[in-house]
Amino acid sequence: MRALVVDHAGPGPVRFAEVAEPEPAPHEALVGIRHIALNHGELKHSGQWPDGDVHGHDASGVVLRAAADGSGPEAGSRVVLGMAPHAWAERIAVAPKWLAVVPDGVGLADAAAIGVVGSTALRVLRTRSVLGREVLVTGASGGVGRFAVQLAALAGARVSALVGSPERVEGLRELGARRVAVSVSELAGEFDLVVDTVGGPQLVEVWERVAPGGDVQLVGTASGQPAVFGPDALFSIGEPKTVTTFCDVESAVTGELEVLLDLMARGRLSAEVGLRGHWDGVDGAVRALFAREVRGKVVLDVS
Numbered sequence: 001m002r003a004l005v006v007d008h009a010g011p012g013p014v015r016f017a018e019v020a021e022p023e024p025a026p027h028e029a030l031v032g033i034r035h036i037a038l039n040h041g042e043l044k045h046s047g048q049w050p051d052g053d054v055h056g057h058d059a060s061g062v063v064l065r066a067a068a069d070g071s072g073p074e075a076g077s078r079v080v081l082g083m084a085p086h087a088w089a090e091r092i093a094v095a096p097k098w099l100a101v102v103p104d105g106v107g108l109a110d111a112a113a114i115g116v117v118g119s120t121a122l123r124v125l126r127t128r129s130v131l132g133r134e135v136l137v138t139g140a141s142g143g144v145g146r147f148a149v150q151l152a153a154l155a156g157a158r159v160s161a162l163v164g165s166p167e168r169v170e171g172l173r174e175l176g177a178r179r180v181a182v183s184v185s186e187l188a189g190e191f192d193l194v195v196d197t198v199g200g201p202q203l204v205e206v207w208e209r210v211a212p213g214g215d216v217q218l219v220g221t222a223s224g225q226p227a228v229f230g231p232d233a234l235f236s237i238g239e240p241k242t243v244t245t246f247c248d249v250e251s252a253v254t255g256e257l258e259v260l261l262d263l264m265a266r267g268r269l270s271a272e273v274g275l276r277g278h279w280d281g282v283d284g285a286v287r288a289l290f291a292r293e294v295r296g297k298v299v300l301d302v303s
Helices: 040-044 108-112 115-125 143-154 200-207 254-265 279-290
Strands: 002-006 014-018 029-038 058-065 078-081 091-094 099-101 134-138 158-162 179-181 191-196 210-218 242-245 273-278 297-301
Touching: 014 279, 029 040, 029 078, 029 108, 029 279, 040 279, 058 108, 058 115, 078 108, 099 254, 108 254, 108 273, 108 297, 115 143, 115 191, 115 254, 134 143, 134 200, 143 158, 143 191, 191 200, 200 210, 273 279, 279 297
Parallel strands: 134 158, 134 191, 158 179, 191 210, 210 242, 273 297
Antiparallel strands: 002 014, 029 058, 029 091, 029 297, 058 078, 078 099
16 A cells, blocks of 8 residues: 655655555554645654654544454544554554544544644643633644644633744634734733744743743744753742643543544634645645645645
8 A cells, every 4th residue: 555654865754655554453443544634843853763664643534444342433434543653644553542533514634634733732721721811822823833822712811823924924813813923022911821833042032921830831843943041041030930841642632632623513623724735745745834835734635
């Protein structure tokens, strides 16, 4: 069968290859993949995976054969995969903890977009109550960012969105952002929670605006630059401020996927697919993603 595998030697970071058919363990379902979704991080850091391994974590499709032990969805179910290893193939053997059934009214292509980014945004926003609080989302026009803006607004937060250029402002107010800016200096006040997907020098600026008792949740380093803090930057008097790393890719995501799908089915949450195409065009899609030309998610159809 055909799959996208890690490519260390070519222009990459992935290439098509013929790979062996999956052999499901008793607790795994066999899923026929209809759509895959690209994430900036997994492509940027593909060198951390073995050359030739089937890559990717997010996809959606239909259960071809249910798990032999009776766990998970039954055959014929439309499902979404989130954070599932080796997901970018025509068929995949996958454990129930990476799966959720897609409800009627939600398209499989839209469902494919929610996996890593939607689950990450939801988990971060569950770390503390944000009702009536000031929440800042950096890199707000990206995959995690656009979900975080929507979910924070739904939870009653006063949301500010920070983007890299004026061209990336579009649509964020409609998703729930009260303020949208291209630099920290444009935003007055302090923030109780920062969902940071950028890192680098911007993180240093943002830290100065975190309220006493506030927290910065680090979920990405899209800037690719170091964050250099001055000698006294991390010292403050009063209630402690924190910086928390966040990269949980091991815990089951079924519960988060079900919450996100329910919100989508009720029209409360948008998948925010910024680029849709066929997976034969994956090279162009990767270039567009790396060039920051995509607002939201890239979803590719599998033949």
